[in-house]
Amino acid sequence: CKHGAKEVFIKPVLWNGAYGRIASPSQNIPDDNNLPVHVPNSIQINVSALNAQNENAIPMDGLGEVLQNRFLRTSRDCCLLYSPESEAFERFGLKKNYGLEKELSSPHDISGGHQGSIALYKEVGKHNQKLGEKSIVYDENGEEIMVSYDWKPLSRVEHRLGSASLHYNAAVNTVFALANLSDAIMFNSGVFDRNFVDESGDFELPKSLFGGDESAYALFEHGVWFENKINAVAQYALQNNLHQSDEIIVKNLGTLLKKEILKQYGK
Structure with missing residues (x-):
């Protein structure tokens, strides 16, 4: 770097990153x-997928809803993957x-809908804004007077929990x-029976990286979905x-990958 920087600051929380709380009840005036x-x-x-017709498959035949539901089911036991250090759990508790x-x-x-931590975006986005706005008619001054909304190419599931x-x-x-997308496709095509989690509920995240059976490390260590799915x-x-002729694929690939992930923590 020409300015002399040698490392990039990548941490789950930027402590004291800003100053000035929002005053209550105004909601928009900085407190003094x-x-x-x-x-x-x-x-x-962000996850989307193209079908054989090169179209976004997420808004078709309920695939987006199934994919979102798979993430709701798997994200707790796999929290170690996207929150891999202790400070990540401080991040989850900042507001409270x-x-x-x-x-x-x-x-x-862990929550669903279109504003949760695992959000499905279709007609509207996180802030209730319409997606896919396109200007189609302008007046003589070049001002926009008519728009259309083509949201389907932008439809996706957004997993917002990573630190x-x-x-x-x-x-x-x-x-x-x-792996979640693969499950969703298999569920949606009838290979598996659908078994939905109630998306109206919220699901607790682990409170810590280590410490007891409910820690992120223990949940991943004892969980079976990630390993079994990849196997x-x-x-x-x-x-x-x-596989390609020069590739080596082992049937217990998921078991080996899980072991390598856990090994990083010296347990």
Whole structure:
């Protein structure tokens, strides 16, 4: 870097990242107490998929709803993947622990809908804005007078729970997202029976990285979905000769990947 920077600051929380709380009840006038605002740093995964006709499949035949539901089911036990250090759990508690409910919109639980931490965007986005606006008619002064809305190409599921961290592994989290997408496609095509989680509920995230059976590490260690899903995909690829000739695929790929993830923590 020409300015002399040697490292990039990547942490789940930027402590004292801003100052000045929102005054109540106005909601938009900075308070004069100049109290610190701790800023959460997130990593989001947006998932869409093209079908054989090169169209976005997420808004078709309920695939988006099924994919969102799969993420709702798998995200608690796989929290270790997207929140890989202790400070990530401080990030989840910023609003409650530091009284920052008015200042922050960062997620603190596993929730669905179009405004939750695992959001399905179709006609509207996170802030209820219409998606896919296109100008189609202008007046003689070039002013827009008519618009249309083509939201389907932009439809997606957004997983907003990831924490910025030097320990965040983008490849592993891509595998996590693709495993959920694979499940959703199989559910939607009738390979599996649908078994939905009630999307109106909120689901508690682990409170810590380590410490007891409800910690992120323990939930991932004892969970079976991630490992079994990747093992099943690897076995299918082997049985159907779907790999390239110079690739090596082992049928217990999921077991090996899970072991490597856990090994990083020296447990």
